[in-house]
Amino acid sequence: MNNHEYIEHLLPDYINGTLSEADIYIVEKALASSKDLQQKHDEFVQVFGVLKQDDIIQLMNDEVESVDVTLPFKAKRNMFMPKIMIGTTTSIAACLLLWIGINNQISSNVQNGDVKKIPTIELAETIDEFTPLELQSEDVEEVILDEILTLYVSDIESGKEINPVLEKEITNYLLQENTDEEVL
Amino acid sequence: MKPEQDILYLLEKGKTHEAMSILMSNYKRFVHSTAIRYLKDDDDAKDLTQEVFIKAYNSLDYFRGDSKIQTWLYAITRNLCLNALDKKKRKGNVIHLETLEVLSDERSDRLVNESEFSKFFKECMSILPEKQRETFILRHVEELTYEEISEMLGTSIGGLKANYFQAVQKLSQYLSSKKEGNIQ
Numbered sequence: 001m002n003n004h005e006y007i008e009h010l011l012p013d014y015i016n017g018t019l020s021e022a023d024i025y026i027v028e029k030a031l032a033s034s035k036d037l038q039q040k041h042d043e044f045v046q047v048f049g050v051l052k053q054d055d056i057i058q059l060m061n062d063e064v065e066s067v068d069v070t071l072p073f074k075a076k077r078n079m080f081m082p083k084i085m086i087g088t089t090t091s092i093a094a095c096l097l098l099w100i101g102i103n104n105q106i107s108s109n110v111q112n113g114d115v116k117k118i119p120t121i122e123l124a125e126t127i128d129e130f131t132p133l134e135l136q137s138e139d140v141e142e143v144i145l146d147e148i149l150t151l152y153v154s155d156i157e158s159g160k161e162i163n164p165v166l167e168k169e170i171t172n173y174l175l176q177e178n179t180d181e182e183v184l
Numbered sequence: 185m186k187p188e189q190d191i192l193y194l195l196e197k198g199k200t201h202e203a204m205s206i207l208m209s210n211y212k213r214f215v216h217s218t219a220i221r222y223l224k225d226d227d228d229a230k231d232l233t234q235e236v237f238i239k240a241y242n243s244l245d246y247f248r249g250d251s252k253i254q255t256w257l258y259a260i261t262r263n264l265c266l267n268a269l270d271k272k273k274r275k276g277n278v279i280h281l282e283t284l285e286v287l288s289d290e291r292s293d294r295l296v297n298e299s300e301f302s303k304f305f306k307e308c309m310s311i312l313p314e315k316q317r318e319t320f321i322l323r324h325v326e327e328l329t330y331e332e333i334s335e336m337l338g339t340s341i342g343g344l345k346a347n348y349f350q351a352v353q354k355l356s357q358y359l360s361s362k363k364e365g366n367i368q
Contacts, residue, residue: 043356
């Protein structure tokens with residue numbers, strides 16, 4: 001394509017004002033120096049003058065007025081669920097599953113006897129008012145056990161009558177301690 | 185917001201019916217005028233417009249805005265038009281005499297009611313080959329960019345510029361001949 005043809009091809013867009021500034025400059029420069037191009041430009045102006053965009057659109061709008069489009073709207077299953085609802089449901093389900101799992105594991109361990117029993121002991125001084133004590137901390141446990149063992153030993157040495165419950169607990173504790181040492 | 189953005193926003197929100205209403209009100213003219221250009225029959229074009237929107241509605245869920253809505257609708261319209269023309273060709277032009285008389289009466293009634301400009305515009309478009317006519321309408325009337333037209337018609341931008349120029353040139357020659365009285 002030579003330069004003249006290239007500029008000719010730009011003429012329709014130049015007339016409709018849809019050309020870039022750089023191309024407008026090229027076309028105007030060429031139009032100023034070429035009578036042939038000027039004549040083509042005038043002819044094209046006439047074409048766009050009789051086939052105006054607005055008139056064509058108006059014609060198309062008139063024609064489409066009688067077109068009635070009705071769609072057979074299908075009854076879509078409403079699968080839409082807000083994201084917040086999905087998130088909440090999932091979280092609740094996860095919590096439930098976790099809770100059920102933990103419960104099952106605990107009951108299975110209880111059945112198998114795997115749960116470490118918390119030692120329940122009575123203090124030697126208050127042996128008559130028997131009160132079970134659940135030990136919460138290893139430090140407290142150690143201090144109390146030392147105290148009990150001391151009292152137990154002193155009772156044996158002084159020939160006092162030993163409470164059978166206390167004796168059983170201490171025996172169990174000592175046996176447990178021996179087993180742990182063997183394992184170690 | 186532009187209709188295209190409105191439609192995509194509504195689709196994202198799952199409001200297909202609302203999206204479809206905007207789509208039809210904004211692109212009905214475009215679809216119908218494209219169908220008329222291909223089928224050259226108003227009644228067929230009306231039926232096809234309906235068909236295009238049903239097809240668009242059924243596949244709207246898959247439209248994700250990769251191409252412009254106008255480009256997408258043009259592709260649907262063009263395909264359905266070509267299929268309809270193909271069907272017509274295969275069926276052959278076997279028309280009974282009674283049907284021909286009815287059609288002839290309808291056509292003459294319509295021509296009487298048709299405006300001067302409408303007749304003139306159809307005449308002008310009829311002298312252009314398909315690609316030039318489509319390029320002329322899409323560029324001059326629909327004001328689409330060459331890039332958009334290129335996507336619709338599958339023609340290079342250079343080719344489209346040449347088509348547009350040739351269309352305007354042919355129309356210019358046609359107008360000159362009409363003026364000189366060579367064409368009635």
